[in-house]
Amino acid sequence: MQRKTLIIGACGQIGSELVRILRAQQGTDNIIATDIKASNREVVDSGIFEILDAKSREEIRSAIERHNIGTVYLMAALLSAKAEQYPEKAWRLNMSSLFNVLELAREGLINRIFWPSSIAVFGPTTPKVNTPQHTIMEPTTVYGITKQVGERWCDYYFSRYGVDIRSIRYPGIISWRTAPGGGTTDYAVEIFHEALEKGHYNCFLSEDTRLPMMFMDDAIKATLDIMNAPSEDVLIRSSYNLEGVSFSPGELVASIQEHLPEFTVEYNPDFRQAIADSWPNSIDDTPAREHWGWDHNFNLKDITAEMLTKLRQSSMI
Ligand code: AKB
Numbered sequence: 340m341q342r343k344t345l346i347i348g349a350c351g352q353i354g355s356e357l358v359r360i361l362r363a364q365q366g367t368d369n370i371i372a373t374d375i376k377a378s379n380r381e382v383v384d385s386g387i388f389e390i391l392d393a394k395s396r397e398e399i400r401s402a403i404e405r406h407n408i409g410t411v412y413l414m415a416a417l418l419s420a421k422a423e424q425y426p427e428k429a430w431r432l433n434m435s436s437l438f439n440v441l442e443l444a445r446e447g448l449i450n451r452i453f454w455p456s457s458i459a460v461f462g463p464t465t466p467k468v469n470t471p472q473h474t475i476m477e478p479t480t481v482y483g484i485t486k487q488v489g490e491r492w493c494d495y496y497f498s499r500y501g502v503d504i505r506s507i508r509y510p511g512i513i514s515w516r517t518a519p520g521g522g523t524t525d526y527a528v529e530i531f532h533e534a535l536e537k538g539h540y541n542c543f544l545s546e547d548t549r550l551p552m553m554f555m556d557d558a559i560k561a562t563l564d565i566m567n568a569p570s571e572d573v574l575i576r577s578s579y580n581l582e583g584v585s586f587s588p589g590e591l592v593a594s595i596q597e598h599l600p601e602f603t604v605e606y607n608p609d610f611r612q613a614i615a616d617s618w619p620n621s622i623d624d625t626p627a628r629e630h631w632g633w634d635h636n637f638n639l640k641d642i643t644a645e646m647l648t649k650l651r652q653s654s655m656i
Contacts, residue, residue, distance in 0.1 A: 342409025393436035421521030510551035553583030
């Protein structure tokens with residue numbers, strides 16, 4: 340009998356897209372969506388959904404045993420901006436959830452795990468342009484510390500216990516269906532909503548803050564590509580660098596203004612500026628391209644056109 344897939348953090352920005360695509364690919368009943376709250380109607384109404392606290396190993400164990408789970412996508416986390424406000428909560432959630440799935444895999448209950456890392460693993464001492472896969476990593480944010488430590492544990496559980504864990508360092512993810520929450524790169528989604536709704540945006544990062552970004556479709560493609568890659572092709576078991584595009588708020592505004600010439604922006608950097616300043620401007624993802632064939636499809640122009648079209652078509656705006 341085919342073992343099923345458990346998605347933890349299924350109502351979030353990336354989790355909800357994974358649920359939709361995996362249900363279509365593998366059959367609705369083979370995907371078990373879980374989250375701490377039933378906060379995404381589409382996820383909850385389109386198949387099996389359960390409330391699950393990722394901090395509880397017993398709740399995860401019970402879901403795995405009841406549903407005959409083989410693969411786990413652990414998408415629950417407190418992101419960078421939220422984690423600065425709630426450091427202890429972020430540490431507890433981000434670390435205990437990872438430890439729970441790693442331990443359950445070590446016990447033999449899980450065959451394969453996906454765990455997202457982030458560009459937040461890098462810090463101010465990291466080379467900023469074309470940041471290499473292997474480089475100085477001294478994160479200065481709570482979120483970055485949890486991801487950096489998490490990467491070390493992933494590598495350890497793979498080397499020591501053979502746990503099949505796969506991970507990528509997501510840049511900022513731009514999507515139109517589900518909004519992100521609590522991140523520093525969230526401006527790049529908010530800006531599209533405000534451009535269409537109000538014609539004006541108050542940006543919390545400065546005009547020239549260049550960050551690595553990616554369209555959701557590319558992020559999902561990367562996630563499924565690494566999960567479907569033969570084990571011998573996944574040579575890095577901490578986490579892979581991944582780049583789609585990189586741009587600044589100023590460049591994104593110019594791209595939106597090609598469609599909406601009246602759109603205006605003001606820049607009022609807040610505490611998130613320091614977080615963004617500690618991260619790379621762009622990423623070198625050669626190992627992901629060479630090892631398991633990663634390639635992105637969407638550049639800034641494509642992302643802008645797709646976001647405006649899809650948001651206009653959806654009932655949201
Ligand atoms: C955040 O801004 O915290 C996230 C990330 C880059 O991991 N989007």
